[in-house]
Amino acid sequence: MKVLLTGGSGFLAVHCLDALLKHGHDVVVTVRSDEKGQYLQELFKGKPFSYVIVKDIGAEGAFDEAVKTDPPLGAVLHTASPFHFKITDNKKDLLDPAINGTTGILKAVHRLAKSVRSVVITSSFAAISNYSNPPKVYTEEIWNDQTMDEALNTTNPQAAYRASKKFAEKAAWVFMESQKPSFTLTTLCPPMIYGPVLHQVKSLDDLNVSSARILRLYQGIQRSGPAGSLMHVDVRDLALAHVLAIDNPRALNQRFLMVAQLASEKELRDIMEKNFPEIRGHLKDEATDALPPFGIDNSKSVNVLGINYRPLEETIVDAVKSLKALGA
Template sequence: MNTKAERVLVTGGTGFLAGWAIVQLLERGYRVRTTVRSPSRERAVRDAVANQIDARDRLEFSVADLSTPHGWDAAVAGCDYVIHAASPLGGANPDAPDEFIVPAREGTLNVLRAATAAGVRRVVMTSAANTASPTSYSEHGVYDETTRSVDDPSFGAYRRSKIIAETAAWDFMADHRGATTLTTVLPGAVFGPILSLENLRSVQIVQRLLDGRLPGVPRIGLEVVDVRDVMDLHIRAMTAEQAAGQRFLGTGEFVWMRDIARALKAGLGERAKRVRTLQLPDVAVRLAARTDRGLKEILPGLGRRSTHTTDKARRLLGWQPRPAAETVVGAAQALVAWGVVR
């Protein structure tokens, strides 16, 4: 429990990750300020947080957008820490990767410029595990934080945005001589219970399985991690002296999509009757990807089993993620409770 009522800025308050960051910080006694792109979004954030905790007067808002430097100085003013969880959703045009990349990079730099100018103690930035993955998808093995992905135009826009934004962050901090330190957290595939229907992100995979929209499951493996564990890692990294200037992988248990489908069947019983556990042949997935952009983006991962180790987070920060089955079932139960699936 934080007894000093230190203030933490959480960027992107309407997001899946940010919502749980706000909840957990409030539970630990911090004061929280979060950014929204418009004052009209404040009510949605308060309602989402209220599903878990009464924020009372410890939650406040600041208007700031990743795409512009305006508003960030005011957002960080008086804050001890920053958790930069905001990430661009991209535009409607899937052939325009800059709609992801530019706001991710410039938004990160806007946050860091404001935070360092204000003398914030530490910025903890949400990156992604695939920024610590080999360039070639044909490579298999176990990777740690010393692996640094290099941008490649053949990558999907989301992965490129994470690689470029994290690289820009470390480059910026290399020239910084002030008191502010940076730590980055690299989560895997983030699932778990939702606080609202805003930005379901990875949880949409569970939604599609429960709806029976998938005739089977592709041979894709995911390092499933619970959103609550991801944000716990952020907060541990925020205050631990030994976390300054470090990267921490926050991946979970490696499971195949078929394992996820089976976990839903076992955990939800009749409510998962539409979930199909048939594993689709790779050739069928490749054929379907000719007309389905979503499938096309996952093709490089078919049958791939490279993983990441979280030994560093466990050893230095005492971090311990929960089992993948518990996480995906928790996500499914939340979707049912919210009426997203029947």
Template sequence: MPSSPMRVLLTGASGFLAEHILEQLLKEGYFVRATVRSEDKRRAVEKLHTGAMLEVVIVPDVSSPGVFANVVKSIDYVVHTASPFHLSATDMQAEMLDPAIKGTTEILEASAKEEQVKRVVLTSSMAAVIDTPSIPGPAGKVYSEKDWNSVSIEQALAHPAFAYHGSKTFAERAAFDFMERTKPKFDIVILDMPFIYGPMKNQQSLKSLNTSSAVVYSLISSTPSAGVPPTQVPLWVDVRDVARAHVLALKGGPEIGNKRFLIHADGTYTFGQVVDIVKKKFPHLAERLPTQSGAKVDGDGEYSSDNAKSKSELGLAYEYNLEHSITALVEDLLAMETSTTRE
């Protein structure tokens, strides 16, 4: 008699990255219990995965006390992706900090009460690593897993961008503090990513694009006179590689436990390179693209990062280059644009 599949709880399952993680988990043969915030999102996720070993449940607010108590029952592994990523918050505490920090501690507290949970994988961000208050900082800085953003709570409460940086930084620190304080039976693996590009599997509209996709759409909806904007973060990764990293984090042995990993493609990039790819692959968009001045854009290449640990310890092979990633994303954006026009 075949053994029953391992059971994974995936939070925030309707997100851009989470949908890719969900697809890969199902392909790997896991049973997935997925959380979403609303009935509409529940139906959308179920529609994409008809007949799969999938249960979708609604969790309206991940920061509510005890919200994961029942959801984590009979679960072997947890992948926690649910956390806001936008730069339009007006109440930094309620919209950014609380969902990230309390959402993380709530999922850890619930998991600690379940004997079966073996590992919790937390989706974080390079925003917790790159020291944004000091950018551009010393030229040639190479970030690693040892680095932490120095953003303060005062800065996080004062500005939406710092609120996002703070939300990721404080949530990661809260996770490590929880592990040290309570010493649960499970371990954690934290994955830190920069901008994530690639195809969209989840249900989005041009008005509700995730932040990384919205950046690319703004580039292909510009004008030649506008000029290419500064590349605030010269690091990127394909969403399919990030999803694979999450699966590998579940499968990895105890040696990767209670560690953080930087997940990003080799080298650095600029928005100018993105524009060049679009111009090459979609020549009919030429009149919608900003023109490069040829001058170095402020901030480009001032720092880089080392992803060696993700390769050597997680075993992650980065399969997609920038052209693959941007081409797939722009194809989806243009299809979405066409669909919007027809409505």
């Protein structure tokens, strides 16, 4: 099957490309520049994929040309969305790109790629997280309770990011209900995504947010602020879930919470010190062993998608090994 993969040069997307190719798919990838596309061509030399440039995913008609392929597309994996906290304007920097990018790909497929039967969108646990009134156990049924007014006016960049993921996913489901396209929709909601780095990283300063967190903990760099999310999923498991969702009839028009487990900051650091003894005693902060007062129910992803989540130690060790290869 021919599959379009958006955001193709990102941390998750490169693993999605790897999984798609291993499952025998022919892939078209969207990237922001020729340089990123050529990096992927070198990484997956000889494999059946090509790339197209989409410089601004939030622009009107951004994906119009990307969805026109020969042979025609059968599925779309949409992973492209901003994930950063360098924000000066919540609407312009986060909300608009996330919402317009998501609805933009759906509009393009609906108008120009009638052959597409399934679309899979990478949402986020951020679209589920309910910080003002957390449940005892998180499931796919729960939504972030932020309002648009709160999203536009918050001075907390993490809150603005969480809102962008909620409203982007909500917009996708509204589109499905109002337009009734010929394709189905599946959304996947991961928390922090850890694991080995495959995408192009010119400098450790350019790491994606979740890999940078692993790097700081490995290097013992003092943290500013709270420990952050204590939920994780391995990037390889999440990438496989995207591919499995394409053809699984039980996954169509469904939402999945993609969380392997809860793990404290101390647990992550202990795994690192066990496997990389050279860093013992070099932690410049106290790693907290606190866990959140709620649980997670990932049974739907296990039972419907068939995901067998990797153990935490494998995820963290492989992540650190890849960072060391980059010069950590």
